[in-house]
Amino acid sequence: MNTIGINTLEIIVPGVIVLAGVYGYARGFGRMLGSLLSSVLSLVLAVLLVQPLTVFLTDYTPLSDKISEACEKRIEEALLTSEETNKNDLLNLPLPENISGFISGEEKASGEETIAQALDGEKNALISSYAENLSLKIARVAIWIITLLGVYIITWIALRIVIGSIDILRHLPLIGGIDRLAGLLGGFAIGILGIWLFYLFVFLFSGHPFCEACIRMTSESGLLTFISENNLLFMFFKN
Numbered sequence: 001m002n003t004i005g006i007n008t009l010e011i012i013v014p015g016v017i018v019l020a021g022v023y024g025y026a027r028g029f030g031r032m033l034g035s036l037l038s039s040v041l042s043l044v045l046a047v048l049l050v051q052p053l054t055v056f057l058t059d060y061t062p063l064s065d066k067i068s069e070a071c072e073k074r075i076e077e078a079l080l081t082s083e084e085t086n087k088n089d090l091l092n093l094p095l096p097e098n099i100s101g102f103i104s105g106e107e108k109a110s111g112e113e114t115i116a117q118a119l120d121g122e123k124n125a126l127i128s129s130y131a132e133n134l135s136l137k138i139a140r141v142a143i144w145i146i147t148l149l150g151v152y153i154i155t156w157i158a159l160r161i162v163i164g165s166i167d168i169l170r171h172l173p174l175i176g177g178i179d180r181l182a183g184l185l186g187g188f189a190i191g192i193l194g195i196w197l198f199y200l201f202v203f204l205f206s207g208h209p210f211c212e213a214c215i216r217m218t219s220e221s222g223l224l225t226f227i228s229e230n231n232l233l234f235m236f237f238k239n
Helices: 008-027 029-060 063-082 087-091 105-171 173-204 209-219 222-229 232-238
Strands: none
Touching: 008 029, 008 173, 008 209, 008 222, 029 063, 029 105, 029 173, 063 105, 173 209, 173 222, 173 232, 209 222
16 A cells, blocks of 8 residues: 555545545535434334334234245245154164064054154154244244334335425525535544544554554554544543
8 A cells, every 4th residue: 555655545534534525515414414314213213113013013914924824834845855764763662572572573564654653743743833933933033124124214215205305495595505514514524433433443453464554654644643543433442
């Protein structure tokens, strides 16, 4: 990064902050704040509602039954086709000689068939029970994910519509100017936050050659040293 004697970071870091400011000015503070609030509020509402809605959809709608039935059939088929049962080891029971001597070959064959059928029945019952329990868990997880994403998307769209209807105010001369100025400052703040996150990453993995080069270039620049030493994220993690 510093092969031709130019401190690359001294160009990149201010460039990122300036570009973030330009983006904030062009977009306006209202839109930036609206996007942030839409994402945060949608996520909070989705987290709060996901559990009760999951219970409601599981208990009072056929969605859980349909998902679990489809999963149960596939799980049973996979287990039954892959399961190999060695009946010979199970049927060669260690009976005492004085008892086995009284059992004829025909009786022994009949007993082995009965035992094999019982074993097959028990195996199928266990597989069916396991598949049923697993499919119910899969259905609940699937409904939880669907509910979380659904609430988030619906809430985000609704908030964006509301914020979009208010956005017409930014076209007024005075309000529009204030909005763009606040957007410029907000863009600078976002750019600086991104640089702070970058330096947090660099110092966490300071043993890596790339991070070592970044630290060296930072120490060679007064501006970068100032930004790094006044990183509020470092102060937060230290506390």
